Each structure stands twice: as C-alpha cells, then as structure tokens.
Amino acid sequence: MNLKLHHVNILTPDVEGSIAFYRDKLGMCLAARMYQEGLYDIAFLRDGPASVEFAIELVGPPFVGWMAEMFEKHGPLMDHFSFVTDDVDGWYEKLQASEVEFLMPPTPYLTVKEMYFRDACGAIVEVMEFLDPSLAVTAPQVSPSSGLEYRLHHISIVCHDIPALEHFYAQELGLTTIYEDREDGYIFIADPAVLLAGGDNIAPTIEIMGPPGIEPREEAFLAKYGPGIDHLCFTVNDVDAAYENLSAEGVHFDMEPADSWGTRVAFFKDPNGIDVELILPVPPEVIESK
Numbered sequence: 586m587n588l589k590l591h592h593v594n595i596l597t598p599d600v601e602g603s604i605a606f607y608r609d610k611l612g613m614c615l616a617a618r619m620y621q622e623g624l625y626d627i628a629f630l631r632d633g634p635a636s637v638e639f640a641i642e643l644v645g646p647p648f649v650g651w652m653a654e655m656f657e658k659h660g661p662l663m664d665h666f667s668f669v670t671d672d673v674d675g676w677y678e679k680l681q682a683s684e685v686e687f688l689m690p691p692t693p694y695l696t697v698k699e700m701y702f703r704d705a706c707g708a709i710v711e712v713m714e715f716l717d718p719s720l721a722v723t724a725p726q727v728s729p730s731s732g733l734e735y736r737l738h739h740i741s742i743v744c745h746d747i748p749a750l751e752h753f754y755a756q757e758l759g760l761t762t763i764y765e766d767r768e769d770g771y772i773f774i775a776d777p778a779v780l781l782a783g784g785d786n787i788a789p790t791i792e793i794m795g796p797p798g799i800e801p802r803e804e805a806f807l808a809k810y811g812p813g814i815d816h817l818c819f820t821v822n823d824v825d826a827a828y829e830n831l832s833a834e835g836v837h838f839d840m841e842p843a844d845s846w847g848t849r850v851a852f853f854k855d856p857n858g859i860d861v862e863l864i865l866p867v868p869p870e871v872i873e874s875k
C-alpha cells in the first residue's frame with residue numbers, strides 16, 4: 586500500500602497554452618493527453634529528464650463538482666495533488682474508519698480508479714490506482730537545449746498549524762518528516778518507502794509551511810485562499826541563468842534569485858498565476874542524514 590506522489594493538478598482555462606508554457610520554457614514532456622469535446626480536457630506533463638514519476642496534471646473546462654465551484658470562486662489554481670497506489674479500496678477502508686472527509690469514494694474514471702478526500706487543513710488529496718498498470722508510463726527523456734535541467738521537486742501546502750497537518754499525514758497515510766526547519770516555518774514529508782528513486786533522483790516531496798516564520802508571500806496566500814496547495818517547485822542547475830532566460834521570454838518573477846534557506850531561490854508565475862519556485866538541486870545526503 587505504498588503511496589507515491591503521482592501528480593499535482595492545475596485547473597486552467599487554457600490547457601494548450603499551459604502545455605506550451607511548461608514544454609517550451611521548462612522543457613517538460615507531454616506524457617498523456619485526453620480530450621473529448623464537452624466532456625474532458627486533460628494533459629499530463631513530466632519534467633524533461635523524467636527524473637521522477639511525478640507529473641503536472643492540467644485540467645480544462647468543463648469543470649464538474651467541487652472543481653467547478655473552486656474555479657468559479659478563485660479562477661485558475663492547484664485543486665489537488667495525487668498519490669498512486671496499488672490498492673485504492675484498501676486505503677478507502679482505512680481512511681473511512683478514521684472519519685476522513687471524503688469528496689468522492691473510489692470511482693473508475695478513464696484509465697484509473699480514483700478517490701478524493703480532504704486533509705486536516707482542508708487541502709484536497711486524490712489517491713488513485715491504474716486500471717491497467719501498463720498505462721503508468723514515463724515520458725521519454727529529452728535534453729533541454731538551454732542546458733538548464735528543470736526537475737519537479739516538491740509541492741507545498743500552506744496551513745495554520747504545521748504539527749496538526751504533520752500528524753494527519755503520519756497517522757493517516759504513513760508519511761514521515763524527512764527535513765525540517767521549524768523556525769523558518771517549513772517541513773518536508775514523504776512516504777519513506779518511496780523516498781529515493783535511485784541515484785540522485787530524489788522522489789518528490791510535500792512541503793508544509795505555516796506560522797510562525799512564514800513570509801509575506803505565504804501570508805498573502807492564506808489570506809486569499811485559506812489553507813491549501815500554494816506552490817510547486819523545480820530544481821534547476823543554475824537558478825540565475827534560468828531567471829535570465831525566463832525573464833527574457835516575458836515570464837514574471839515575484840522574487841528574483843536570492844540566497845535563502847541554504848539554497849538559491851526564485852519565484853515566478855505560470856500563465857495561470859500559480860507560484861512556481863526554483864531552487865538548486867538538493868544533494869541526496871541532505872535528506873539521508875535525517
């Protein structure tokens with residue numbers, strides 16, 4: 586019953602435009618495209634090096650259920666993130682017993698059986714299982730021509746109470762804390778069984794941020810949306826060069842490259858207004874030492 590992070594979802598009015606942005610500017614690959622007029626409009630993108638089997642899921646209109654409400658209320662945003670498992674019904678039974686709030690019980694949809702629930706701060710989590718495991722494929726590897734290698738690294742949830750959310754993910758999903766800087770208001774959690782994907786490919790993680798210690802950017806997110814998925818992060822081998830390249834292509838940076846949290850950090854906005862963080866690659870020993 587391992588839980589491997591599979592994707593983070595973005596609700597967007599323009600799937601094709603978002604594909605173009607992540608493909609052309611960050612070297613991501615289109616891993617799957619599902620479209621039926623009036624029914625669904627979905628794309629999965631993996632990072633160019635396919636460093637981990639973690640994807641961005643783009644979903645366009647028509648939105649249904651809570652996604653329609655979320656989009657109407659907030660516009661484009663990250664609606665949920667998703668784990669893949671080999672036993673979605675087993676997880677459903679376990680989580681139901683602990684009275685987790687479900688938005689959808691296990692339901693077959695296209696190539697997967699999926700369910701949705703809320704975590705302790707209200708963020709929406711999907712757990713899914715492939716109906717045909719051969720569909721769980723990785724995109725082919727490409728070499729971005731810029732020499733910059735963007736790798737999906739983490740997604741981040743901003744909440745009011747880090748220990749409460751940390752407890753929820755440990756208790757309900759068995760995720761453990763693999764890195765922490767509580768003074769600066771963040772920790773990283775992951776399923777220890779899937780942490781190291783091999784070599785220097787560190788499996789994607791979930792960052793949990795919260796007061797005290799959070800910065801104005803996160804405070805503004807909390808004020809606007811309440812607790813939820815706040816940003817996604819790529820590592821890139823040269824944050825300053827990435828900043829130069831992307832800025833020259835008209836990408837807007839809210840935070841120019843700066844030394845912070847022991848790495849080099851910058852934040853830009855994707856075409857949906859979603860905050861994307863860039864950091865330097867994290868050496869495996871940083872996490873192994875925990």
Ligand SMILES: [Fe+2]
Pocket residue numbers: 592594642665666667711
């Ligand atoms: Fe999803």
Ligand SMILES: [Fe+2]
Pocket residue numbers: 739740741792816818862
């Ligand atoms: Fe982050």
